[in-house]
Amino acid sequence: MARTDRLMRLMDTLRRLPQPVTAARLAEESGVSLRQLYRDIATLRAGGALIDGAAGVGYTLTEDKAxxxxxxxxxxxxxxxxxxxxxxxxxxxxxxxAGRNAMARIVATLPDGQARQAMHTVLRSWRQKDVRPPVRVDLDLLREACWQEFSLSITYRDLQDRVSTREIWPLGMSYAEDTLLLLAHCRLRMDYRHFHVSRIEAMTRGPESFRPKRVSLLREYVAGRRQSRPGSSSGS
Structure with missing residues (x-):
């Protein structure tokens, strides 16, 4: 884990857990040794974080009231x-x-009254569990490929159970009620395709980089979708 990400995770853990938090618990949550944890606490303090406590006592994060x-x-x-x-x-x-940590960070900066409101909201989201088929590939790698714009080599079983191996440029994912879809530019078909992520049987990092083409590819895809709609026309 990158140093910046590790320190951010440590801050999120301090916000989320009941305080004071023991060094052992923080080390476990952060996935580091106790020695590394003490160094990270010192780094955060040097950067201006108000962290009270010490080894053997527990740590308490005080948000900067300034x-x-x-x-x-x-x-x-x-x-x-x-x-x-x-x-x-x-x-x-x-x-x-990641969502829980982000929300904890937001709630930690709210005034007391609004923080209490956040703990007692009336709106909830519900969906039937286990509707979507399970995903067997590494979603962290898939997200990273979209962000960093590198190709992926996938083995894919389509809806007719035909298996193919192809290189793709991943552009983005759509979370639907019953499936997780990946929009990509297929280098085999040289066209845009939607892949059911649950039907990707294997996935590895590919050899190509398509940076900085992602934005232009998405624009091209959207323009193509608009032109294909009934009643649409293209200019001369």
Missing amino acids: LPPQSFSRLEIEALMLAQSGLEQIGDATLIE
Whole structure:
């Protein structure tokens, strides 16, 4: 894990767990040794984080009161918590944890009254569990390929159970009620395709980089979709 990500995760853990938090618990949550944890605590303190406590006692994070608190309306708080609730239903474990950490960071900066509202929202998201088929490939790698714009080599079983191996340029994912779809530019067909992620049987990092083409490819895809709609026409 990158140093910046590790320190951010440590801050999120301090916000999320009941305080004071023991060094052993923080080390376990952060996936580091106790020695590394003490170094990370020192780094955060040097960077301005107000962390009270010491080894053997436990640590307490005090948010910097010099920073202006965030302020949201009651409905905005409900909307944020509803989005988090929906993520809990459709996301994978890594994405769910990221959402929880982000929400904990937001709530930690709210005034007391609004923080209490966030803990007692009335809106909830619900969906039937186990509707989508399980995903067998590494979603972290898939997200990274979309962000960093590198190709993937996949083995794919289509809806007619035909198996093929192909190189793709992954562009983005869509979370639907019953499936997780990947939009990609297929280098075998040289066209845009939607792949059911649950039907990808194997996936490895490919040899190509398509940076910085992702935005232009998405624009081309959207323009093509608009032209293919009934009643649409193209200019001369």
